[in-house]
Each structure stands twice: as structure tokens, then as C-alpha cells.
Amino acid sequence: MKNIFMSVLFLVGSFSFAQEAGKAGELLKNEASKTEMESPKAKRTESRNSNNSGFRNQNGNNNGFRVKNPNYQWNQQYGYSEVFLRIPEQGMFSVELGDQFISNNSGRFRFFDLPSGRIPVSIYESGYLLYRTTLNVRNNSRLVLDFFTNEGLFLLDSYPVQNQSYGFNDWNDVWNNPYGNSGGWNDGGSYANLMDNSSFSEFMDMLRKNARFDDSKLSMIRQQMRTTMFTSQQISALVKEVSFDKNKLSLAKSMFSKCVDKHKYFLVYDAFDFESSKRELMEFVQNS
Incomplete structure (x- = not known):
């Protein structure tokens, strides 16, 4: 009986501290149709080629053979932006942003070295399409988003990127403040995007x-x-x-x-x- 009582308390506590989907942020429209999501073709295959405007060119379909490119270039001046996306749910999720693709079960997806402009983003679970929309990414900025399978994709905020700094003292500091879970102060006692x-x-x-x-x-x-x-x-x-x-x-x-x-x-x-x-x-x- 004691074990049952403790289990009930644990479940109640878990729901009490659970993040409420949609409590913060701007909901981004799902542009994937119901037909696309239910079709087996919606499942992403690794052999698919993509060629998004603003990204480094893919020289067509090479039929499985690697073709050497003697005109390799580096440091192309197309801008610099970042997108941080979190999925606070259990499961194997994948996120495709422009020509970048990340798949893991940690729920943390960080994209760097992005060009500014409109970039398509698609979210998959176990390979099947759940959500698709378009982000408007600005140069030298970091977009922070949350995705909930039953609620949608929320744009929480945009932060200036200084010196292309990749990290934080704590990963969840980026999300905690919009949900009221933390004061969010930096070690210096101030916010990077606080208006002076x-x-x-x-x-x-x-x-x-x-x-x-x-x-x-x-x-x-x-x-x-x-x-x-x-x-x-x-x-x-x-x-x-x-x-x-x-x-x-x-x-x-x-x-x-x-x-x-x-x-x-x-x-x-x-x-x-x-x-x-x-x-x-x-x-x-x-x-x-």
C-alpha cells in the first residue's frame, strides 16, 4: 500500500513540474499536409538529395559515385546564423534544417553556420514526417524553439550571436526563462539581450x-x-x-x-x- 501511495505522489509531482506546451512562444504553422504525413513517402530516406537556395551547391545526382570537385571553396560570405530547437519528449526525433540533418533521442538540436533568410525546417519521429514550416533567420542571430508533438513548433525568442559563441553555462538556460522555471541570470548578473x-x-x-x-x-x-x-x-x-x-x-x-x-x-x-x-x-x- 505504501509503495502505491509513493508512486501516486511521484506521478503527481511529475505533472506539477512538467512544462506546459504553448505557455510561451509564437506558434509556427505546420505546412505539412495530412496526406504527406500519413503517406509512407513522408518517411525521410538518407539517399534523398537536397539543394536549398543559399547553401553550398550539390552538383546534381552522381548515381552513387563520388565526383571530385577541383573548385573547392572555403569561407563563403553568406552570413552566419544559428537555430537551437528542443523536443522535451521521449522518442527518436530528427530535424532537417535547410541542408543540415540531425537525428538523436536527446531532444537537443543545434544548427550552426546557417545563411540568413527563409529556411525550411522539417521534424520527423522514427523517420516519419510530423511537422514542416519555414523559419525566417536573420544574420548574426540565434533562434530558440520548442516542439511538442501534440501542440506544434513554438518560436520562443531570438538572441544576438556575439563572436559566434557556441555554448551556454547550462543548455536549459536558453529555455527556462520563457517558462518561468529560472531567473536566467548570467554569471555577470545581467542578460545578454537586456536593453541598457x-x-x-x-x-x-x-x-x-x-x-x-x-x-x-x-x-x-x-x-x-x-x-x-x-x-x-x-x-x-x-x-x-x-x-x-x-x-x-x-x-x-x-x-x-x-x-x-x-x-x-x-x-x-x-x-x-x-x-x-x-x-x-x-x-x-x-x-x-
């Missing part, structure tokens, strides 16, 4: 100059949120720029995941005119 005070002042000037109404203000702020983290003080200042309380509340909730000092989020409460909005934000922060 000077840049924030410039952004505020641009916001006031180019956005007169709430809709345009919210659009401009949310566009910046895709690549930037903020302090509680900065978020409070941005929320104060919005006129209507319902829009203030929507912005404050959406920016909570982008806050580097969540323990000081009480500073944002001062941006509201009505006590009811303050209480709703407090409840949101408490339950996040």
Missing part, C-alpha cells in the same frame, strides 16, 4: 514620436519584445505610455515573461489608474 538605459531612452523617444495611439504603441513594444528583455522599472515606464487600463493590463501581463527582475514587478502596479487592474495583475503574477 541608453537604448531604452532611444526606444522611448521613438515610441513617443511614431506611435500616437494605443494600438500602434502596443505593436511597437511587442515587436521589440521579440528580441529584448526589460527591467521592472522599464516595463512600468512602457505601461504608463499606454492610455487605457485594459491595454495597460494586457501589456503588463505579456511583458512579465520578458522581465529580468520579477521579484520587483510590484513597480509595475504604479502604472495603473484603477485598483481593480492592479489586483488583476497581482493575481496574474502570483499564479504565473
Whole structure:
């Protein structure tokens, strides 16, 4: 009886700390049709040749024979980008990104030396196609994504790549912050993509100059949120720029995941005119 009780507790604990699919990030549309996914032809074969625009040329089908290329080149100037994709589920998954292909059961897929532009990505389980979409990769940037078989592919964020740095202190640091599992601070006590005070002042000037109404203000702020983290003080200042309380509340909730000092989020409460909005934000922060 004791063993049964302990097993139940273990299962409950596992679900309590499980990551909630779709809680963070932008869902990317699955472009693979149902027919493709159910057809045996959807299974990826290693003999398939691909030739994606922007990648190094494959000189056609050589019928199984290797042809020497006397015009070998190195250091082609086509840009540099990275894509990090995680599948937090058990199973043998494969990810094909442009002309690169990675297959493993660890759920960690890192792609380097990518050209900028639109790059197709396909995800397979045990060789069968699950998902296909197109990523818009920018030069000198790293896209971070999560894939859930029952939910889809989510673009969590984009980070600037400095000096082509390949690693992190902890692999999961890249994903933990969007799901509220970690503070995400670097050893230096700051985020690499945290907006400094000077840049924030410039952004505020641009916001006031180019956005007169709430809709345009919210659009401009949310566009910046895709690549930037903020302090509680900065978020409070941005929320104060919005006129209507319902829009203030929507912005404050959406920016909570982008806050580097969540323990000081009480500073944002001062941006509201009505006590009811303050209480709703407090409840949101408490339950996040």
C-alpha cells in the first residue's frame, strides 16, 4: 500500500513540474499536409538529395559515385546564423534544417553556420514526417524553439550571436526563462539581450514620436519584445505610455515573461489608474 501511495505522489509531482506546451512562444504553422504525413513517402530516406537556395551547391545526382570537385571553396560570405530547437519528449526525433540533418533521442538540436533568410525546417519521429514550416533567420542571430508533438513548433525568442559563441553555462538556460522555471541570470548578473538605459531612452523617444495611439504603441513594444528583455522599472515606464487600463493590463501581463527582475514587478502596479487592474495583475503574477 505504501509503495502505491509513493508512486501516486511521484506521478503527481511529475505533472506539477512538467512544462506546459504553448505557455510561451509564437506558434509556427505546420505546412505539412495530412496526406504527406500519413503517406509512407513522408518517411525521410538518407539517399534523398537536397539543394536549398543559399547553401553550398550539390552538383546534381552522381548515381552513387563520388565526383571530385577541383573548385573547392572555403569561407563563403553568406552570413552566419544559428537555430537551437528542443523536443522535451521521449522518442527518436530528427530535424532537417535547410541542408543540415540531425537525428538523436536527446531532444537537443543545434544548427550552426546557417545563411540568413527563409529556411525550411522539417521534424520527423522514427523517420516519419510530423511537422514542416519555414523559419525566417536573420544574420548574426540565434533562434530558440520548442516542439511538442501534440501542440506544434513554438518560436520562443531570438538572441544576438556575439563572436559566434557556441555554448551556454547550462543548455536549459536558453529555455527556462520563457517558462518561468529560472531567473536566467548570467554569471555577470545581467542578460545578454537586456536593453541598457541608453537604448531604452532611444526606444522611448521613438515610441513617443511614431506611435500616437494605443494600438500602434502596443505593436511597437511587442515587436521589440521579440528580441529584448526589460527591467521592472522599464516595463512600468512602457505601461504608463499606454492610455487605457485594459491595454495597460494586457501589456503588463505579456511583458512579465520578458522581465529580468520579477521579484520587483510590484513597480509595475504604479502604472495603473484603477485598483481593480492592479489586483488583476497581482493575481496574474502570483499564479504565473
